[in-house]
Amino acid sequence: MKLVVSPCNTTGPFFPREFSDGNEDLTRRDGARARGEHIILAGRVLELGAKPTWNMVLEVWQADTNGIFRHPLDPRFAEVDPGFWGWGRARTDPDGWYRFRTVLPGGDQRIPHINCAVLGIGLTRRLVTTIFFTDAPDPVFDCVPGPELRQRLIARRDPSLNADGAAGYRFDVILRGEGETPFFVD
Amino acid sequence: MKPRAAGYQYSPYGDRTQTLRQIDRYNASFTRVPASPLIPRPVTLSEQTGPIELPRRWNAGKLALSRAVENGPRAVGQLIRVSGRVTDEDGSPAAGVVMEIWQANAAGKYVHAMDDHIAPLDPNFVGQGRLVTDEDGRYEVFTVKPGAYPVLYSGWWWRPPHIHFSILGQSWMNRFITQIFFPGEPLNETDLLLNGVPSHDVRERLIFEHGDTVMGDLSYINYRRDFVLRGHRRTPELA
Numbered sequence: 055m056k057l058v059v060s061p062c063n064t065t066g067p068f069f070p071r072e073f074s075d076g077n078e079d080l081t082r083r084d085g086a087r088a089r090g091e092h093i094i095l096a097g098r099v100l101e102l103g104a105k106p107t108w109n110m111v112l113e114v115w116q117a118d119t120n121g122i123f124r125h126p127l128d129p130r131f132a133e134v135d136p137g138f139w140g141w142g143r144a145r146t147d148p149d150g151w152y153r154f155r156t157v158l159p160g161g162d163q164r165i166p167h168i169n170c171a172v173l174g175i176g177l178t179r180r181l182v183t184t185i186f187f188t189d190a191p192d193p194v195f196d197c198v199p200g201p202e203l204r205q206r207l208i209a210r211r212d213p214s215l216n217a218d219g220a221a222g223y224r225f226d227v228i229l230r231g232e233g234e235t236p237f238f239v240d
Numbered sequence: 241m242k243p244r245a246a247g248y249q250y251s252p253y254g255d256r257t258q259t260l261r262q263i264d265r266y267n268a269s270f271t272r273v274p275a276s277p278l279i280p281r282p283v284t285l286s287e288q289t290g291p292i293e294l295p296r297r298w299n300a301g302k303l304a305l306s307r308a309v310e311n312g313p314r315a316v317g318q319l320i321r322v323s324g325r326v327t328d329e330d331g332s333p334a335a336g337v338v339m340e341i342w343q344a345n346a347a348g349k350y351v352h353a354m355d356d357h358i359a360p361l362d363p364n365f366v367g368q369g370r371l372v373t374d375e376d377g378r379y380e381v382f383t384v385k386p387g388a389y390p391v392l393y394s395g396w397w398w399r400p401p402h403i404h405f406s407i408l409g410q411s412w413m414n415r416f417i418t419q420i421f422f423p424g425e426p427l428n429e430t431d432l433l434l435n436g437v438p439s440h441d442v443r444e445r446l447i448f449e450h451g452d453t454v455m456g457d458l459s460y461i462n463y464r465r466d467f468v469l470r471g472h473r474r475t476p477e478l479a
């Protein structure tokens with residue numbers, strides 16, 4: 055038996071702020087702190103004409119500092135960092151800024167990366183992309199055609215975003231227009 | 241080769257079963273949907289996994305939206321019970337997953353800083369909350385029927401009554417967001433988002449089924465909507 059998937063639709067403008075607030079920090083869990091190198095991942099979500107978007111929702115999912123996902127499908131699930139959730143959600147402010155506190159993901163199956171989804175007004179379905187930190191062989195990164203587009207998926211060190219001992223990384227999401235972020239089939 | 245745990249297989253969302261990405265006169269879809277084609281990519285462990293521990297993180301359980309506080313006064317409006325079942329494409333229940341629900345009150349007003357509509361808030365209606373599906377993938381929420389509301393910038397567009405649903409499934413791939421409309425509403429005919437679904441059959445799946453009416457200490461009307469998340473179980477690979 056194969057059922058037909060339900061139709062997605064937009065979150066609209068009124069996605070409750072309470073659903074995002076408090077989920078921007080992935081590095082605290084059950085009183086424990088995440089291991090590894092803490093980072094601030096921040097940037098702006100811009101629409102056509104480099105205009106800022108307000109109240110767009112970003113969701114992220116990633117491995118811990120050792121490359122382990124907090125999920126039983128991961129063969130090393132039992133060793134996952136007890137201080138790390140792996141999942142976060144943030145929303146953009148009126149200037150289009152979002153901000154996460156997380157850790158630099160580890161692992162040897164894939165290069166370090168953070169899965170990122172954008173939801174909100176204008177998007178009847180979520181947009182998915184992947185944030186990388188280096189340019190190296192990777193089954194998903196390699197699908198992006200050409201070095202110029204691949205560069206757009208790399209978060210850049212930005213000391214102006216440093217906070218509370220965490221190194222700042224900048225990643226802007228350009229939904230449409232010049233410098234458009236590459237998105238993947240979902 | 242060692243045995244692997246049973247995983248899930250995911251196919252890309254088909255345009256035939258989904259809402260169009262760009263809808264005539266829905267202006268934001270032309271400034272926010274990328275102009276470049278989406279890039280195909282493989283699904284690795286990273287995308288097959290996802291935040292299954294959210295029910296515990298948020299302490300989510302049962303949900304009632306019809307009162308702001310337990311045993312407090314009832315919100316203004318028509319009491320309804322919305323229920324259904326969440327499954328994967330192979331019919332297996334999406335058990336223990338978080339569902340987030342948000343909606344306008346009976347006057348068509350959201351509790352949200354961005355809602356500029358001059359309509360009254362209801363102190364007994366919060367209009368948002370989380371629940372967790374049971375072992376059979378079922379959910380249930382008592383709430384009030386939301387009112388229609390104007391999209392102020394548009395000059396003409398009134399959204400028909402609808403309830404927003406967000407489901408955080410077992411993986412990054414089957415995270416799901418939609419909005420469900422009420423049957424027989426005249427505004428359904430003109431709504432850009434409902435009519436952004438080309439096929440009549442698919443559009444029907446964005447509309448609640450009208451269930452039976454219940455009379456008693458609690459009198460309400462039942463509305464039903466099942467959801468099918470993407471993905472079906474893969475048979476385990478054995479040694």
Ligand SMILES: [Fe+3]
Nearest residue numbers: 066068402404
């Ligand atoms: Fe709405």
